[in-house]
Amino acid sequence: MGDARRYFDLPSPFPMKRGGQLHQACLAYETWGELSPARDNALLIFTGLSPSAHAASNAADDSPGWWEEMLGVGKYIDTGRWFVICVNTLGSCKGSTGAASIDPASGQPYRLDFPELTLEDAANAAYALVRSLGIEQLACLLGNSMGGMTALAYLALHPGAVRSHISISTAPQAQPFAIAIRSLQREAIRLDPQWNNGHYSDDSYPEAGMSIARKLGVITYRSAMEWVGRFARIRLESDQREEEPFGAEFQIESYLIGHARRFVRNFDPNSYLYLSRASDWFDIGEYGRGGVADALGRIALQHVLVIGVETDILFPLSQQEEIAEGLRGGGAEVEFVALDSPQGHDAFLVDIVRFGAAIAQFLARL
Template identity: 50%
Template sequence: MANYLKLYPIPEDYRFHRGGQISQGLLAYETWGTLNEDQSNALLILTGLSADSHAARHGEHDTAGWWDYMIGPGKAIDTDQWFVICASSLGSCKGSTGPCSPNPKTGQPYRFDFPDLCLEDIANTSVLLCQSLGIEQLQAVIGPSMGGMSALALILNHKNYTRHLVHIASGMASPPFSTAIRSLQREAILKDENFNQGYYSATNWPEEGMKFARKIGMLSYRSAKEWNDRFPRSLKKVPQHPFGIEFPVESYLEHHANQFIHKFDPISYLYLSRAMDWFNGHQYGTPRGANPLNDISLHSALVVGAETDLLFPVDLQRELHHLLLDSGVDSELIVTDSIQGHDAFLVDQQTFSQLVGDYLSASAV
């Protein structure tokens, strides 16, 4: 993977959406396929909160990416046809500059000195990256989950920069239930004694806070219907201590939480989580209450949701679909019956490959 990872230097004069700036900022990104002569085959993928630039493998000896089934030669996002760009979000801990990165002025991590991060910043720096590659306009921007909100931030702030949109499991703003979930995750991290106001270390890591944050998240990523099918009601084992793990679903949560603890930086998690809750696509409507998408120039859009998604319920996708139609965009809404909840776009390979592949093929005509 290291051979394919590239670094884009963010311009020194870049100003964050809520104010502030950083020096010597970088975006870590990867590309697949070949940009054609008129730069008309570029697709930008904007990621979910914890995903990175490695969306797919680059060859048989490379490690699998987080969307490996979707991207590659002959796949739904066919890299024989499309030039695909995916960056680790600004603010993350996956190679791009974020609050855990060294501040060039001090040599120490920014921690809470990092500027307030918004999804608009992720969108704006992604556009700057694409422009640095010579891309004057994208064929499509594709965003699942947080990436769907970042894609809307891009469209609302760069109205002519993409011809098409693939918006998956997301919405114009976070609903109260989702904000409540993320608020509890942030609280779990902040209250871990090892968090120490951001001055933690590898040897004093806020493990419990990160573990509980992940477990809370897992409750919202999948559906109760799927869990009914996967986990038997019978006890798994005799717990090692009173009220210890004894049900299969508890083991599932414990396993995934332990895998995640050291894979993501706690302050980056806080910043990105808050950025999701801050985003409000409705505020772009002028005058107040007007359709915020009225003056965008999309040719078409595909809006996809899952009936079992708790985190971004299908009402959000229906709302976006109608806003797009009202603004004159040729929008198609598809609500799947996938039982995997919010994570369906990661695991229901057949359904989502078909939807994305068919849409991109039609958009190329």
């Protein structure tokens, strides 16, 4: 198995929205399919907070990607037709420059010396990548979760750079509930003594803080309906229980422990903090005189698909409706799809059949 990851060197210095700049920074990305001679079939994917650019297997890397069933030749996003680019967000730790990367000025990891990060910075970095590939205008820009907010930033900052847009389970601005959850996740990391103001190592790593942060996330990524259906009040067998006082007793607790264990050492804590706060800061309303509706109404697109899930508590359906209405105000032909998937916010990763059908039908009309 090879590595399909490619690297784009950002213009140096690369200026950041809230001040500061990056030198010798790069973006990790992967591609599928072929760019047409007219360069008019490019589809860019922005991911949620934690995924890498490896959305699906390809010739260079046959390991399954995070959206494996969605993307590929003959699949819902058909790479026989589309040239698909998936970018790892600026500030992440999956190949793109972030807090865990080496600062060329010091030769040490940036840690908390990394400049304040916004989703606008991530959007501008991806725009530079797209232009470097010789693509003047994307046929379609797709963003889910945090990536949907990054996509809205891209649309606001680069008028005319995109023809159509697929917005999935995202938000035009962070709402109090989402901010509160992310604030608690960051606090869990920062209060872990091993975090040590960002100066941790493999030997001294904020395992407990990252574990709690991940568990909080997983709880909000799914719905109460799904938890009841999957776990009810089922208790662990006696040999599966933890011996210490107040240890895990229910299956739901064991499930969360397993999720956290798979995540903690695979994601850099400082990068997590930066991306989490960037999500809180995002507000498309900054790009219009009259708030969110005005800002979205300034974005000129031809066709838009907005998908939301009724059980999503983190990015509620009302926010998807707000995006659909706003972009309709800009003159786009907007299709709004509300799914009753029980999996909550994570449904776009799990309920592939229904999300895929809506996406494939939309792309077929372009």
